[in-house]
Amino acid sequence: MAAGLKEIAKIAGVSVSTVSNVLNGRINVGQETRERVLQICSEHGYFPNKMRNKEKSDKSKTIVFIFSDFDRGFYLKIINGLSDYLTENGYDLIICTNKSSENFMRSNFVSGAISLDGSVTDDFLISIAKPDFPIVLMDRIIKHENANIKSVVVDNYPVMCEMVQVLVDKGFKRFGFIGGLEFTLDNIERFAGFTDTLAKNNITFDRKYYFHGNYREKSGYQAANIMILSNDLPEILVCANDNMAIGAIKAFEENNIKVPDNISVTGFDDADMAAMAGLTTISIPRYESGYLTAKELLGLIEGTTSKEPFKLSATIKWRNTVK
Structure with a gap:
């Protein structure tokens, strides 16, 4: 026999109301608790x-x-x-x-x-x-x-092309890039917009300035520290999302490298922390x-819509991390 609501709550070590909140999609439950409750419900067929x-x-x-x-x-x-x-x-x-x-x-x-x-x-x-x-x-x-x-999905390519073109017009020539998970559509399109725009302007992107990340802040922090240790910084660092850009900025600040005086940085997503950090980024209407x-x-x-992909447009937010 499948477990009941009380049994699920007991196994998870939470109240009956917490289990109810999780199963009804309410957002007033912590992430670890939500995941544990859902897993237990699945395992017990509740x-x-x-x-x-x-x-x-x-x-x-x-x-x-x-x-x-x-x-x-x-x-x-x-x-x-x-x-x-x-x-x-x-x-x-x-x-x-x-x-x-x-x-x-x-x-x-x-x-x-x-x-x-x-x-x-x-x-x-x-x-x-x-x-x-x-x-x-x-x-x-x-x-x-x-x-x-x-x-x-987000239409990443054209807005990345637009941002990089403005950066080129500002006089930047030596670009760095911190990518997200390489198999993701976001990373593929964002990097393609980045490299295609540089090529269009006869700027060769040196792969030594490409750094692998995973969209998390720590990976941006680590990538920036590797750049610092190499003693060879790009003029501007374009990041595939805001988390990695924020991580990179923290690493630069810890090493007395000023943004944007010594290096400019951009992100992508326009998360809440991007505005707080004054980060130039691309805003997605989440x-x-x-x-x-x-x-x-x-x-x-x-049966009232087609299966054709729907692409969302995004806009650039110019702030204080680009000189």
Whole structure:
């Protein structure tokens, strides 16, 4: 017999109300607790009664949002956008981690999914995305004739080209780049916009100034320290996201290297900390991306939208880290 709500709470070492908050997608629960509760629910086959009742109905009105990187603050804005649109249209939202996502997606308790989780494979998504179970992706584009999949992604390339062109026009010639995870669509498009614009201006990008990161602040900090130890800094460091840019700036400051007097730095995302740090960056409308993604998913459910990718535009925020 599957465990009940009280048993799940006891196993997780939390209150019954905390388990209820997690399963109803409320955001007033800590990340570690949320992940632990969802994992225990999956392992013991527990789902809320209202979801069990929906299994018997023709159409569930619950959507699952899958993500895995709790370190990046903009997820909260995306979740707010998702929640607002779904609530306006009578849908419930469940927030799920990658550890328990497969159980939710293979069940009849949800009628569609939104995924922002690089650990979920293309093959799995294609196998799950059926006519009666659409999926919208926020981190990649998959086009498959037999899969009910749509993508809502940032149009990284043109805005990166625009920013780098302005930097070239300002007189910068020696560029550095800290990339994110290389297989991600964001990193591929951002780096392509960067290198293509340099090439268009007959500026050769020296690969010794390319540093690998993982979108987290620590990787930017480490990359900057490697640059400092090499005694060979670029004039400007373009980072594939704000976290890495902030990490790099911290390393420079610790070594009395002034930004932007000694080196300029840019980011990408326009996270809250970017404005606080005066970081020049590219602003992505995170709340709006969540809202539009939910809208596109319901469009797939209702058969009123196509599967063509939807690309979100972004804008440059010029601040104090570029000389």
